Amino acid sequence: MAKIGAAQTPPTLPTPAQGVRWTTPIVETPGIVVLASWIWRLVRFLVTLPFRFPVMVACLAASFAAWWWLGWPGLAGLWTTALVVSLVWWRTWPDSYRYCVTLRLLAWWRHVFVYRRHWQPVLVISGLAESYQERRYLPRIRRVMCDIWADRVRVSLVAGTSPADFETRVAELAHGFAAPSCRVIVNRPRDITLEFPRRDTLAEPFDALPTPDAPELDALHVGQREDGSPWRLRLHGTHVLVAGVTGSGKGSVIWSAVRAMLPAIDSGTAQVWAIDPKRMELAYGRDLFAHYADDGESAVALLELAVAQMQDRARRYAGKRRSHTPTTEDPFVLVVLDEVAFLTAYHPDRDIRKRSENAIATLTSQGRSVGFSVLAALQDPRKEVMNLRNLFPDKVALRLDEASQVDMILGEGARDRGANAHLIDPTFPGVGYVRMETSPAPVRVRAAYVSDDDITAMTDVYAASDEEVGR
Numbered sequence: 001m002a003k004i005g006a007a008q009t010p011p012t013l014p015t016p017a018q019g020v021r022w023t024t025p026i027v028e029t030p031g032i033v034v035l036a037s038w039i040w041r042l043v044r045f046l047v048t049l050p051f052r053f054p055v056m057v058a059c060l061a062a063s064f065a066a067w068w069w070l071g072w073p074g075l076a077g078l079w080t081t082a083l084v085v086s087l088v089w090w091r092t093w094p095d096s097y098r099y100c101v102t103l104r105l106l107a108w109w110r111h112v113f114v115y116r117r118h119w120q121p122v123l124v125i126s127g128l129a130e131s132y133q134e135r136r137y138l139p140r141i142r143r144v145m146c147d148i149w150a151d152r153v154r155v156s157l158v159a160g161t162s163p164a165d166f167e168t169r170v171a172e173l174a175h176g177f178a179a180p181s182c183r184v185i186v187n188r189p190r191d192i193t194l195e196f197p198r199r200d201t202l203a204e205p206f207d208a209l210p211t212p213d214a215p216e217l218d219a220l221h222v223g224q225r226e227d228g229s230p231w232r233l234r235l236h237g238t239h240v241l242v243a244g245v246t247g248s249g250k251g252s253v254i255w256s257a258v259r260a261m262l263p264a265i266d267s268g269t270a271q272v273w274a275i276d277p278k279r280m281e282l283a284y285g286r287d288l289f290a291h292y293a294d295d296g297e298s299a300v301a302l303l304e305l306a307v308a309q310m311q312d313r314a315r316r317y318a319g320k321r322r323s324h325t326p327t328t329e330d331p332f333v334l335v336v337l338d339e340v341a342f343l344t345a346y347h348p349d350r351d352i353r354k355r356s357e358n359a360i361a362t363l364t365s366q367g368r369s370v371g372f373s374v375l376a377a378l379q380d381p382r383k384e385v386m387n388l389r390n391l392f393p394d395k396v397a398l399r400l401d402e403a404s405q406v407d408m409i410l411g412e413g414a415r416d417r418g419a420n421a422h423l424i425d426p427t428f429p430g431v432g433y434v435r436m437e438t439s440p441a442p443v444r445v446r447a448a449y450v451s452d453d454d455i456t457a458m459t460d461v462y463a464a465s466d467e468e469v470g471r
């Protein structure tokens with residue numbers, strides 16, 4: 001008799017749990033097969049060892065040969081000679097020694113004791129290990145290389161996964177391998193490199209850079225990239241928007257660019273037209289500018305003059321040439337706009353707002369090929385404040401307030417790829433992220449700091465005379 005309250009099951013129907021179930025049969029692998037597989041792995045390891053670690057194998061082989069033929073004194077002699085050669089090499093050619101010995105040893109060490117050791121737990125916990133038919137597949141480390149500031153781990157992806165899976169887990173990977181950040185570089189299909197900096201090369205500010213003799217307007221040296229190489233900013237043939245909260249160092253990007261252009265300004269092949277609503281940032285070097293405006297009315301007049309000159313140049317070029325080469329007759333014109341939202345959003349006069357927006361839109365959409373560029377700075381990148389963002393092909397994200405603003409500036413996916421502009425330390429002004437034309441992965445950079453004294457010195461040497469610039 002069924003108990004009161006027990007589940008009632010009709011005796012003729014099987015419950016779903018009692019339906020037919022197929023289970024995978026368990027077949028025991030014979031011991032000989034396991035043994036053969038281990039022997040095969042050992043042989044493969046020994047055969048490939050000289051190709052994978054040629055220097056280490058050669059050292060061991062030479063040591064063994066010295067000991068075999070010459071005994072312990074021979075081995076001691078060999079190692080003493082190696083030590084002396086090493087010391088002389090280190091003292092005489094430190095760079096080549098670092099490249100050929102120190103960094104290779106470091107790469108080997110980090111491969112074995114950091115990446116291989118923690119690879120499985122970090123990848124499994126961060127969700128990058130894949131399972132298929134009850135087997136686990138891990139991306140494979142192909143090689144670890146070190147340079148002066150970062151480790152580069154080359155990885156083969158598991159079939160069916162994509163680099164985007166790694167890009168969305170850069171924070172987990174960085175913390176997992178105790179690195180300050182992680183960047184994903186795609187080499188080929190199923191072949192990526194994870195870049196882990198070992199230290200922050202941009203932690204120390206650096207002074208204004210020397211003025212070049214012949215400035216390249218499409219690659220102005222304005223700062224340093226995280227990997228120690230120069231950060232070159234293109235101005236000729238593009239427009240640049242620099243976004244960052246107050247105190248993030250927008251001024252240093254603008255001033256570094258102007259400084260790098262100085263000889264071209266001096267020779268008359270380039271002009272800077274400046275709009276400075278705060279009257280603090282650019283006023284200091286006012287004499288360097290061909291035109292200067294600091295209130296709404298004069299700023300719009302300046303922008304409309306730039307549009308008129310640009311259109312005149314375009315009319316002259318029509319049907320004759322398709323690109324601009326800076327000359328004294330047709331100089332490269334850089335319109336610098338500090339706090340562009342003052343004109344497009346905050347100015348009380350609606351007419352001024354409308355006219356400036358039209359002028360900026362015209363300059364940014366038509367100026368590129370005739371030698372007119374806009375370099376604009378902005379504190380708040382939201383659409384309500386600046387809806388012309390997309391007319392600027394190149395953007396620099398300095399320290400931002402919110403995570404959501406990163407993609408607004410650098411484009412979709414930039415934050416997933418490691419551009420954490422919202423996490424930049426406030427004590428690191430001038431640090432930011434840029435996207436280079438050659439790669440979708442954002443690059444961390446720092447602008448050189450151009451002090452007030454530097455600006456004064458620049459003005460003393462290079463100030464444009466009114467006659468020269470036709471003011």
Ligand SMILES: Nc1ncnc2c1ncn2[C@@H]1O[C@H](COP(=O)(O)OP(=O)(O)OP(=O)(O)O)[C@@H](O)[C@H]1O
Pocket residue numbers: 205206244245246247248249250251252281379429430431446447448449450
């Ligand atoms: N590249 C840099 N390296 C070191 N220090 C810097 C750098 N840029 C700026 N600073 C420091 O940070 C301070 C603020 O910089 P800056 O005025 O350029 O910021 P900003 O973004 O233009 O701010 P705001 O929008 O309020 O004008 C500067 O006074 C300077 O001391």
